[in-house]
Amino acid sequence: MASGASAGRFFTFGKEYVPLDQWARANSFQWKWVSKNETHAWSGWSKMQFTTDSKRMVLNGVNVLLSEPVKNRDGVPCIANIDLATAITPVVFPPKHRARNQIKHIIIDPGHGGKDTGYLVGQEQEKKYTLLLAQELGEQLRKAGYAVSFTRASDTFVDLPVRPELARRRGADLFISLHFNSAGYKSSSVSGVEVYCMTPQRASSTNARGEGGNSGAFDGNANNAKNMLLAYQLQKAITHTAGLEDRGVKRARFAVLREARMPAALIEGGFMSNPAEAKKIYSAAWRKQMATAIANGIASYRKAVEP
Numbered sequence: 190m191a192s193g194a195s196a197g198r199f200f201t202f203g204k205e206y207v208p209l210d211q212w213a214r215a216n217s218f219q220w221k222w223v224s225k226n227e228t229h230a231w232s233g234w235s236k237m238q239f240t241t242d243s244k245r246m247v248l249n250g251v252n253v254l255l256s257e258p259v260k261n262r263d264g265v266p267c268i269a270n271i272d273l274a275t276a277i278t279p280v281v282f283p284p285k286h287r288a289r290n291q292i293k294h295i296i297i298d299p300g301h302g303g304k305d306t307g308y309l310v311g312q313e314q315e316k317k318y319t320l321l322l323a324q325e326l327g328e329q330l331r332k333a334g335y336a337v338s339f340t341r342a343s344d345t346f347v348d349l350p351v352r353p354e355l356a357r358r359r360g361a362d363l364f365i366s367l368h369f370n371s372a373g374y375k376s377s378s379v380s381g382v383e384v385y386c387m388t389p390q391r392a393s394s395t396n397a398r399g400e401g402g403n404s405g406a407f408d409g410n411a412n413n414a415k416n417m418l419l420a421y422q423l424q425k426a427i428t429h430t431a432g433l434e435d436r437g438v439k440r441a442r443f444a445v446l447r448e449a450r451m452p453a454a455l456i457e458g459g460f461m462s463n464p465a466e467a468k469k470i471y472s473a474a475w476r477k478q479m480a481t482a483i484a485n486g487i488a489s490y491r492k493a494v495e496p
């Protein structure tokens with residue numbers, strides 16, 4: 190017999206689901222269906238929008254890609270427990286640092302470098318623009334009072350596993366990896382920003398079609414909640430102030446996220462394969478705006494976690 194606390198929970202394809210009414214009661218949220226497939230849930234501070242059979246939810250105005258689709262069971266929306274625990278709770282009930290455990294040192298990781306050009310679109314190389322954005326961001330963060338370091342400060346090749354290792358040795362409190370995207374010349378209309386954080390253990394990555402569902406824990410999983418909150422605050426700040434379409438907070442076991450010993454996120458800051466977006470990426474004025482948005486996201490994260 191199910192106990193009171195777990196009544197109504199069920200498993201499907203090995204994933205535990207929790208009825209939203211039960212979760213809402215326990216966490217002082219209200220909820221209602223707003224159409225046949227759309228549910229809203231809200232409290233004084235947070236609003237969530239779910240779509241039946243979809244992994245895409247909207248959390249306080251930001252798209253978040255869940256690990257499992259939302260289900261409708263007997264007229265009640267049900268959310269996978271892993272998503273409640275690792276995607277929703279870290280944002281609506283942020284994890285707090287212990288006193289004196291402050292964010293002082295940020296390491297910026299400009300994607301690619303040297304023989305690794307990253308995406309090539311026409312004559313343009315991703316590695317050049319990740320470094321330029323990193324330099325702009327570093328300058329702004331130093332002005333805001335942080336100690337800043339870089340995994341590379343010039344056009345040099347740095348192996349992926351070396352990057353989180355450098356962060357650890359330097360005692361960085363946050364790891365921010367910068368990249369730009371490409372969808373190929375046939376998909377020049379694809380646009381927008383996505384921020385990735387480490388996939389929780391036993392969950393699927395966003396683009397992996399179920400891959401890694403049995404994956405165990407890596408170093409990066411020690412900070413599941415903070416990784417999510419950081420990615421969410423970055424996505425929110427970038428989509429609200431740098432004028433990029435919101436493609437959502439996503440999950441991936443990228444090497445730099447997997448091995449990071451501190452909260453970490455990887456920003457795909459727009460598509461070089463989209464001519465309008467490429468123009469922004471190649472412009473110093475826009476990169477300045479983008480760096481400000483990232484710095485704002487870090488400030489919001491810090492405000493949420495510091496005691």
Ligand SMILES: [Zn+2]
Nearest residue numbers: 300307368369
């Ligand atoms: Zn890249």
